[in-house]
Amino acid sequence: MLDVQNLSMRFGGLLAVDQVSLDIQEHEIVSVIGPNGAGKTTVFNCLSGFYKPTGGKILFEGREVQGKPDYKISRLGMVRTFQHVRLFNQMSVVENLLVAQHRHLNTNLLAGLIKTPNYREREKKSLDRAAYWLDRVGLLELANRDAGNLAYGQQRRLEIARCMVTEPKLLMLDEPAAGLNPAETKELNQLIVSLKEDYNVSVLLIEHDMSLVMDISDRITVINQGRPLASGTPSEVRQNDDVIKAYLGEA
Numbered sequence: 001m002l003d004v005q006n007l008s009m010r011f012g013g014l015l016a017v018d019q020v021s022l023d024i025q026e027h028e029i030v031s032v033i034g035p036n037g038a039g040k041t042t043v044f045n046c047l048s049g050f051y052k053p054t055g056g057k058i059l060f061e062g063r064e065v066q067g068k069p070d071y072k073i074s075r076l077g078m079v080r081t082f083q084h085v086r087l088f089n090q091m092s093v094v095e096n097l098l099v100a101q102h103r104h105l106n107t108n109l110l111a112g113l114i115k116t117p118n119y120r121e122r123e124k125k126s127l128d129r130a131a132y133w134l135d136r137v138g139l140l141e142l143a144n145r146d147a148g149n150l151a152y153g154q155q156r157r158l159e160i161a162r163c164m165v166t167e168p169k170l171l172m173l174d175e176p177a178a179g180l181n182p183a184e185t186k187e188l189n190q191l192i193v194s195l196k197e198d199y200n201v202s203v204l205l206i207e208h209d210m211s212l213v214m215d216i217s218d219r220i221t222v223i224n225q226g227r228p229l230a231s232g233t234p235s236e237v238r239q240n241d242d243v244i245k246a247y248l249g250e251a
C-alpha cells in the first residue's frame with residue numbers, strides 16, 4: 001500500500017531524515033520508533049505532504065506522491081493526527097467532524113447555497129457518519145460541547161474520529177498515547193486494533209509508549225539520528241543490540 005524509498009529531508013545544514021525506507025501492506029500496523037529528535041515526525045510530515053522531501057520516493061498504491069500538497073494526499077486516503085492535538089476548539093465536537101468531511105469532499109459552494117437534493121443527501125450522510133464515529137469513540141453524548149472543553153484523552157479520540165469520517169485507507173498517528181493515563185492508553189490500544197480489524201485501515205504509528213508499540217505492531221522500523229537503525233517484528237526489534245543501545249535501554 002505504502003512504499004517509502006530512501007526518503008531524505010534536509011533543513012539547511014541538518015539532514016533530519018537520511019535515506020529512510022519503509023513499507024506498509026494492507027491490514028498492517030507499522031510503528032516508527034526512535035529517540036527524541038530522531039526524525040520520526042519529519043518522516044510523517046513528508047508522507048502527509050506537510051514537507052516536500054529533499055530526496056527519495058513515496059509510493060501510495062503505486063502512485064508517486066512525494067511533494068504533493070497535504071489536501072491531495074488526504075483525498076487519496078492517507079490521513080494523519082498530530083503530536084499536539086489540532087482541533088477547532090471553538091466549534092462543537094460534531095462540527096469538527098462535519099468540517100473534516102467538507103474539506104475532504106471539496107464541497108461545491110453553489111450546491112450548498114441552493115441546497116440541491118444531492119447536496120442534502122450528502123449532508124445527511126456526513127451527519128450519519130459523524131454520529132457513527134462519535135458513538136464509536138465514546139463521545140456521542142458530548143456532540144454539542146465545544147471541542148476545546150473536552151478532556152485531553154477525549155480530544156485525542158476526537159482527532160481519530162475526525163480522520164475516520166473521511167474513510168481513510170491509511171491512518172497515521174503521531175504519538176497518540178502522549179498524555180494519556182494507563183486506562184486511556186488501554187482503550188486507545190483496543191481502538192487502534194479495531195480500526196484495523198473492523199474497518200480494514202492500515203496504521204502507521206509514531207509512539208514512545210513501548211508496551212503499546214510492542215503489543216499492537218505487526219512490524220517496527222527504528223530510526224536514530226535520521227537514519228534507519230533496524231526493522232522487524234516486535235520480538236526481533238526488542239532483541240536487537242543496536243536498538244537496545246540506542247533506544248530501548250533507556251526507554
Ligand SMILES: Nc1ncnc2c1ncn2[C@@H]1O[C@H](COP(=O)(O)OP(=O)(O)OP(=O)(O)O)[C@@H](O)[C@H]1O
Nearest residue numbers: 011014016034035036037038039040041042043083
Ligand atoms: N521545520 C524544521 N526546520 C528545521 N529543523 C527541523 C524542522 N523540523 C524538525 N527539525 C529538526 O529535525 C530533527 C528531527 O526532528 P523530529 O521532530 O522529526 O524528531 P522526532 O523523532 O519526531 O522527535 P520526538 O520524538 O521528540 O517528537 C530535529 O533535530 C529537529 O530539530
